[in-house]
Amino acid sequence: MKLKLLALLVIAILPLMAFDCITDPSSITISLNLAPFNASYGLNSGSSKTYGGSVAIDPTSLYDQSYTLTGASVYDITVATKGPDDLGNGGGSVSVNGVLLFTYAGSWNQFKTPQSLLTSTLITRNPAGVATLIAAVTGKRMVTFTVNGTITNTPSASNVDFLVVAAYVQAYGHR
Amino acid sequence: MKTFRCFGLLLVVVGCTLLALAPRASAQSDLEKTLQQFNANDVKGYIQPLADLFGANMNAGMFHSADIAKTGFHLSFELVAMGASVSDKQKTYTLNAPAGFTPGTFTTATMFGGARDSVVDTKTNLKYLGIADGFVNTSIFPLAAPQLTIGDVFGTRAIIRYIAIPSIKGFPGASLWGLGLQHSVNQWVPVIPLDVAAHVYYSKFSFGDLVNFSGLSIGADVSKSVSILRVYGAVVWEKSSMELKYTPSNASVPAVDITMDGANNFRATVGVGLHIVFFTIFADANFGSITNYSAGIGFGG
Numbered sequence: 001m002k003l004k005l006l007a008l009l010v011i012a013i014l015p016l017m018a019f020d021c022i023t024d025p026s027s028i029t030i031s032l033n034l035a036p037f038n039a040s041y042g043l044n045s046g047s048s049k050t051y052g053g054s055v056a057i058d059p060t061s062l063y064d065q066s067y068t069l070t071g072a073s074v075y076d077i078t079v080a081t082k083g084p085d086d087l088g089n090g091g092g093s094v095s096v097n098g099v100l101l102f103t104y105a106g107s108w109n110q111f112k113t114p115q116s117l118l119t120s121t122l123i124t125r126n127p128a129g130v131a132t133l134i135a136a137v138t139g140k141r142m143v144t145f146t147v148n149g150t151i152t153n154t155p156s157a158s159n160v161d162f163l164v165v166a167a168y169v170q171a172y173g174h175r
Numbered sequence: 176m177k178t179f180r181c182f183g184l185l186l187v188v189v190g191c192t193l194l195a196l197a198p199r200a201s202a203q204s205d206l207e208k209t210l211q212q213f214n215a216n217d218v219k220g221y222i223q224p225l226a227d228l229f230g231a232n233m234n235a236g237m238f239h240s241a242d243i244a245k246t247g248f249h250l251s252f253e254l255v256a257m258g259a260s261v262s263d264k265q266k267t268y269t270l271n272a273p274a275g276f277t278p279g280t281f282t283t284a285t286m287f288g289g290a291r292d293s294v295v296d297t298k299t300n301l302k303y304l305g306i307a308d309g310f311v312n313t314s315i316f317p318l319a320a321p322q323l324t325i326g327d328v329f330g331t332r333a334i335i336r337y338i339a340i341p342s343i344k345g346f347p348g349a350s351l352w353g354l355g356l357q358h359s360v361n362q363w364v365p366v367i368p369l370d371v372a373a374h375v376y377y378s379k380f381s382f383g384d385l386v387n388f389s390g391l392s393i394g395a396d397v398s399k400s401v402s403i404l405r406v407y408g409a410v411v412w413e414k415s416s417m418e419l420k421y422t423p424s425n426a427s428v429p430a431v432d433i434t435m436d437g438a439n440n441f442r443a444t445v446g447v448g449l450h451i452v453f454f455t456i457f458a459d460a461n462f463g464s465i466t467n468y469s470a471g472i473g474f475g476g
Contacts, residue, residue: 021312029291030307032212035427045417064212073293075273075303117299118275125299168273170304175208 008068029070029172034062034137037167039145042159043087051163052092052148059137059171069173072137074130076168079104079123080114083161085153092149094129094165097136101145101167109149114166137171192313207347207383209307211424215431216377217306220268222419223435224287226267227386227465232257232291232318233351233378233390236469237334239448239457241396242374243359249326251455255471256338258315260286272296272303286310315468320351330359336378347383354378357396372396374409390437392414403451407459409444439462450476 039055063069063145079094081087082083091105104115115122136143145165155161236255241247265452266288269280281294283305289312291305319338326332338354355376361367373395380388394411415437422430446459446469455473460466 021313023308028209028308028310030209030212031291031304035425053452062425064208066208072303073304075301076275116275118273118296118301127300130301172304 026174029174030067032063032067032069032171032173033143034059034169034171037062037138037143037145037165037169039059039147039165041147041163041165043083043151043155043161043163044158045155047154049090049154050148050150052146054144054146056142056144059119059143059169060140063171067171067173067175069138069140070170071173072134072169072171074133074167074169077102077117077123077125078114078166078168079111080164080166081111085155085161087155087161088152090149090151091126091148092147092163095142095146096129096133096167098146099129099132100124100126101133104149108153108161111163114164126133133167137169201367207385207421208424210385210419211312211421213306213431214423214425214428215433216271218419218431219433219435220270221285221306222417223268224265224285225386226262226415226417226435227438228259228261228287228316228467229296229318229380229382229388229417230390230413231259231439231461231463231465231467233353233380233388234376234392234411234417234439235259235461235467236320236375236459236471237322237336237353237355237392238357238372238374238396238409238453239398239446239459239471240400240405240450241298241357241359241370241398241407242400242405243331243332243357243361243370243372244327245359245362247327249324249332250472251252251324253322253324253455253471253473254319255322255469256317256319257467257469258317259465259467261314266309270305276301276303281305284309287313287316291298298376318351320353321413322353326357327359330362332357334376342383343469347385349380349382351378351380353390355392360395370391370398370400385421387414387420387421388417389418400450403449405448405450405457407446407457408446409442411442411444413439413442413463415439440464452476 041053043051087108089107093103094101102125104123187348235257270296276296283292288309293304295302320336322336324334334355339350342348357372360371376392378390392413394409395408398407417435420432442461442463444461448457458470
């Protein structure tokens with residue numbers, strides 16, 4: 001009987017020293033795979049051989065707000081063209097919050113396959129723009145992508161041809 | 176010291192059961208919310224050790240005697256603690272970097288590891304990070320459950336295991352149930368000088384709303400008693416699997432519905448116990464892909 005009581009006593013006492021093996025959730029850093037920043041620019045018809053525009057995205061709309069962000073990292077940026085027309089050759093630049101993010105150059109049709117910063121020779125990255133994007137995400141500031149581009153053929157109609165920019169960002173933080 | 180504290184955790188579970196304090200938390204735990212950040216490919220390696228270790232624990236500690244009467248009354252209430260050894264290889268895994276990265280893979284922490292790692296693309300200096308730091312820092316991963324054994328009818332004994340665990344410090348609430356049968360072989364082959372039995376055991380473990388385990392164990396048990404001392408062993412084929420199902424918090428990531436098999440398919444058990452009138456104490460070691468240990472106390476006989 002004494003042995004049984006001892007066993008029960010041990011069971012009752014040991015909980016007091018328990019749970020240290022589970023890390024406090026607030027000290028665990030977690031990567032939050034944000035939904036991509038997607039910015040789409042429709043081209044207007046007419047005689048103009050230039051196009052441009054801005055798209056603003058609130059980064060806080062892309063991740064679970066119950067996490068406290070401690071940093072962010074850009075792991076890819078892609079640029080692609082969509083639409084029925086072949087708009088010839090051209091190129092342009094994309095800036096983020098006023099800082100050049102990357103330039104691109106090539107034929108419109110080459111970009112119908114999305115071109116990645118990681119693999120494409122048609123895109124040239126500007127590290128300062130990447131840093132600006134990271135700072136905006138970490139600081140929970142609005143991210144505005146601005147495009148300025150040129151083409152050699154004009155669209156058949158307005159808003160049927162598009163330039164699409166996608167930025168893939170990991171934010172990290174803890175609960 | 177951590178190991179001993181985790182052993183404390185294991186006993187907390189028993190204590191909770193004894194006190195019948197087993198409410199299920201309705202809110203999602205931190206671990207569940209963490210998992211929901213990730214897609215199927217990323218999360219698989221992060222959580223695979225949980226499938227291996229839980230699977231090994233689920234199929235441990237059920238049987239510690241093969242001495243079953245052909246007919247007679249047997250009733251025993253037992254508290255069993257299991258602990259699976261966490262090896263270094265279960266603390267890291269290889270994660271794919273995003274397409275186009277060089278190198279294409281990198282090593283980072285599992286949920287049993289330390290700080291996560293990252294990979295930097297050699298051409299662009301873009302960086303990609305492992306999904307999370309480790310969540311559990313221990314060398315022994317515990318589980319505990321009460322069980323009832325009842326028999327003996329036609330040389331057969333039944334085992335019932337059940338426990339409900341409340342949500343604790345970021346881990347979701349859980350419930351486990353198991354049912355098994357152990358059948359005496361000696362009644363058919365009485366000349367064997369050892370007690371020999373065969374067993375089959377099935378169990379289910381629900382871990383929060385996202386994770387479900389199931390386990391099956393089929394084996395041969397032997398034991399030999401000398402006075403109050405009992406030595407026992409077993410050879411067992413087993414299978415365990417973990418189903419992980421959730422919708423990632425990133426709406427652009429497809430829903431996750433994956434099943435992972437536990438590492439253990441075979442185990443050999445050696446153990447020793449003491450049986451004094453209506454009190455039993457036992458401990459054993461189990462060797463397979465995962466090494467684990469179980470120990471317990473029993474009342475009745």
